[in-house]
Amino acid sequence: xxxxxxxxxxxxVQEKEAVTLDCTYDTSDPSYGLFWYKQPSSGEMIFLIxxxxxxxxxxxxxxxxxxxxxxxxxxxxVISASQLGDSAMYFCAMREMDSNYQLIWGxxxxxxxxx
Amino acid sequence: DGGITQSPxxxxxxxxxxxxxSCEQNLNHDAMYWYRQDPGQGLRxxxxxxxxxxxxxxxxxxxxxxxxxxxxxxxxxxTSAQKNPTAFYLCASxxxxxxxxxxxxxxxGTRLTVV
Numbered sequence: 001x002x003x004x005x006x007x008x009x010x011x012x013v014q015e016k017e018a019v020t021l022d023c024t025y026d027t028s029d030p031s032y033g034l035f036w037y038k039q040p041s042s043g044e045m046i047f048l049i050x051x052x053x054x055x056x057x058x059x060x061x062x063x064x065x066x067x068x069x070x071x072x073x074x075x076x077x078v079i080s081a082s083q084l085g086d087s088a089m090y091f092c093a094m095r096e097m098d099s100n101y102q103l104i105w106g107x108x109x110x111x112x113x114x115x
Numbered sequence: 116d117g118g119i120t121q122s123p124x125x126x127x128x129x130x131x132x133x134x135x136x137s138c139e140q141n142l143n144h145d146a147m148y149w150y151r152q153d154p155g156q157g158l159r160x161x162x163x164x165x166x167x168x169x170x171x172x173x174x175x176x177x178x179x180x181x182x183x184x185x186x187x188x189x190x191x192x193x194t195s196a197q198k199n200p201t202a203f204y205l206c207a208s209x210x211x212x213x214x215x216x217x218x219x220x221x222x223x224g225t226r227l228t229v230v
Contacts, residue, residue, distance in 0.1 A: 037218075
């Protein structure tokens, strides 16, 4: 079974609109962390935001926020006021405490911002 | 500044040749990873290492080999046994975390093409 599911292979969003990228996860480990990375067309992977399973508040980093719904096992990335430079692949990943320190990756969502 | 350096950025391989991709980090990270990414796809783990002189196979290790003689270096050899090596290769590193909050730092990648 997939541990990280990103159901949106691709999305088109108008510039300046907010966008939500979906991520659901599956784990029985009570202690885990969730990450979002951005991959522009140049290929490098850029860390965006992290949420720990015990964190009481949703993580925020500038225009990025993570809508963490623990009971639903959902960790959606919200980008406010989208910009043309936000066009990229976005990957959700999870680290479980009992995972031998590895990140488990989703398949990614390709986001295209339209001017 | 600390980071991960992958070289070369582009690499062309003839059929039947072995080629080696370089990955060097000066972050004092314990763990290092190699991923393969095909166009429009997610990341697939080839090999990882958590300590010098030790490494483990990932999901797609066949046709690849690695070494970890120094903490800073984790080169990947794509052997002639790898029948379809054309892909984008990403190297990453991380601390061995006490918790779940440590993500990966990535290099800028090597694009390998068989000619």
